[in-house]
Amino acid sequence: MEEVDLEGFCSYLEDSFPDLKEKGVIIGFDARAHPPSGGSSKRFATLAATVFISRQVPVYLFCDITPTPFVPFTVSHIGLCAGIMVTASHNPKQDNGYKVYWNNGAQIIPPHDKGISVAIEKCLEPWSKSWDTEEAMRSPLLRDPYQDIYKKYFSAVQKLCFHREINQKSKVKIVHTSVHGVGHTFVQSAFTAFDLQPPFAVQEQKHPDPEFPTVKYPNPEEGEGVLTLSFSLADEIGATVVLANDPDADRLAVAEKQENGSWRVFSGNELGALLGWWVFQCWKKQQKAEQLKETVKDVYMLASTVSSKILRAIAIKEGFHFEETLTGFKWMGNRGKELLEQGKTVLFAFEEAIGYMCSPAVLDKDGVSAAAITGEFTSYLATQNITLSQQLKAIYEEYGYHITKNSYFICHDQNTIHQLFERLRTFRGPNTYPQECGGISVIAVRDLTTGFDSNHPNNKAVLPTSKNSQMITFTFANGGVATMRTSGTEPKIKYYTELCAAPGNSDLTQLKAELDNLVEAIVEDFFQPKINNLIPRPE
Structure with a gap:
């Protein structure tokens, strides 16, 4: 995050909201830190606040770390013009970044993302007072909403509780890990709001630590590798369910002890x-x-x-x-x-x-709220x-069974990525896509890079398209669907596959085998020509 970025964003807000200097913005931050550079999420949040205050814009700056959901909640609750959350979410420890929310409480989408980019290009010289953090931190324009939002958020969370009597009597033991992030305090409070017994915390991962010392990747989506300590604690105390947040606590992973003693990590x-x-x-x-x-x-x-x-x-x-x-x-x-x-x-x-x-x-x-709801759901069951x-x-x-299988390839070469997707668009000549894969007919194609969708009149896609990213979806005659796309934040080509069966078809073994065969065919037919330049997802 650089000052010129925030200056451009501030300029765009000034043009978009005549009442910006009355309403203001909210800024939150996670627990990340970068000692070699002297930077941290809190430092970046302070710099961001300074930029806005230098333009006489009121800033609500949390005095302490919060989960990402607190920022959009505050935008909506107070009625602000925008929100900024300084976080790299579940990315590696050396990363940082920020999320931007519009006055409707949702993350920005076109045309605002492009408008902000243009405004940033016009603001390449730092403003004179945008570095004076000491003066900004003394400004009457600076407000700390932490205590108020904390109460209001958990008041809102309470409305999601529907089985309070069951919760109060529940003997279910649940383990929670915040994976060295911000989630511990807030998930404990969410359980309290539901009248649930607070979950058992994984002590080694309970407190924020920007080094993430116990995990290779601070991403509970990766599954068992991140949850090893959680499983160990759960086995020790006899807990049957594990909950895990990513470092900024906007995501939730769940695992459950099976009868054979193994742990099942539910997919997203x-x-x-x-x-x-x-x-x-x-x-x-x-x-x-x-x-x-x-x-x-x-x-x-x-x-x-x-x-x-x-x-x-x-x-x-x-x-x-x-x-x-x-x-x-x-x-x-x-x-x-x-x-x-x-x-x-x-x-x-x-x-x-x-x-x-x-x-x-x-x-x-x-x-945070998803964790409490899962706690109540588990107690009810x-x-x-x-x-x-x-x-x-x-x-x-x-x-009806919906069996999914998702993975990705790592690719740092943009030419390889471009060639791979262009090959799918010219499979049998210009503007032709594959008609089958692994012997299974392709019955529909949607390309949200070009705007092509064979399911709609004039072959025009209904969903928004973007030439800046790659995304093609194939629908197969056997009920399978496969989407290939590039990641917006990582050097990855991701693929998502699903086999949808009608209710009554309960031969799960057959369905899984059918999906496995489809995935193998997709990798061989669609990825294979460029496979030498691709790195499979690490196990």
């Missing part, structure tokens, strides 16, 4: 199925039976286009609406806000990268002698 899609089903059941029980058929018509759930379509299957049977958006919570947050303004009920949104929005109070993924794994199986048996 599996947890999306569990939480989506649970949130809907909780909502449904609050409705009057005679009005349900009408009220459910205004209910919406969202998921990113590379995430499982299990919510679509549930929506078709239960009568609510399901929509998919582009990858990233910025799209789900903004679409959620649009629906809310239309008087709709947005119950849930998720992305396969363990991100979950369980309340419109935060129009972004929120690992325990009263029925049902495990999370058993409930997931029941969901798939009722709505």
Whole structure:
């Protein structure tokens, strides 16, 4: 984060909001630090505040570390023009960055992202007072919203609790790790707000530590490698469920002890199925039976286009609406806000990268509230002698199995990436895509780089397109769907595959074998010509 970046952003806000100097902005930060450079998330947040204060813009700056969800919550709760969260989320320890939120409480999308970039290009000279942090920290324009937002956030979280009596009596033991990030205090408070016994903390990872000394990658999405200490503690105390946040606590991973003593780490899609089903059941029980058929018509759930379509299957049977958006919570947050303004009920949104929005109070993924909801869900199931794994199986048996398999290749060569995707667009000549893969017919293609979608009139895509990123989705005759795309933050080519079966098809072994064969064919047919320049995902 550089001063010229924030100066450009500030200039753009000045042009966009005539009342910027009345309303102001919120700035939060995580616990990252870079001793060699003297930098830290807190230092960057202070510099950002200084830039805005130098332009007489009120700044709400948290006095201490907070989870990322606190920033969009504050934008919406106070009614501010924008928010900044200084964080590198789950990236390696040497990284840092920041997320930007618009006045609607969601991350920025076009045209604001491009408008900010243009404004930054026009502000290449630092403003005279944008480095005077001492004066800025004494300014009456600087306010600390920590205590107020802390209370208001957990007051909002309490509204997501539907089984308080069960929670109060629950004997379920749950382990939680914040993976050296900010999550510990806030997840403890979320459990308290639900009247749940606080989860057992992994002591070695409980306190923020920017060195992340016990893990190779501070990303619970990587699974068992990050959760080793959690499993050890859980086995020691007899806990059956493990919860893990990433360092800025906007994501949540969940694992459960199996009967054979092993641990099952739920994929982001599996947890999306569990939480989506649970949130809907909780909502449904609050409705009057005679009005349900009408009220459910205004209910919406969202998921990113590379995430499982299990919510679509549930929506078709239960009568609510399901929509998919582009990858990233910025799209789900903004679409959620649009629906809310239309008087709709947005119950849930998720992305396969363990991100979950369980309340419109935060129009972004929120690992803190999701942790408490998972705690209540687990406690409720325990009263029925049902495990999370058993409930997931029941969901798939009722709505149809949705088996997913995702991975990625690392590639640092942009030419290789370009050639790989262009080959798929000229498979049998100009403007032709593969017609089959592994002997399975391709029945539809959507290319959100070029705007092509064979499922729509004139072959024009409905979802927004971008020539700056690569993304192609293939739909197969056997019910399989595969998406290949480039990462926006890492040198990766990711692929996402799913096989959707109709309810009643419970031959899971056959379905998994069929998906494995499809993935092998995709890697061989679509990736193989460039495989020498690609590095497989590390195990």
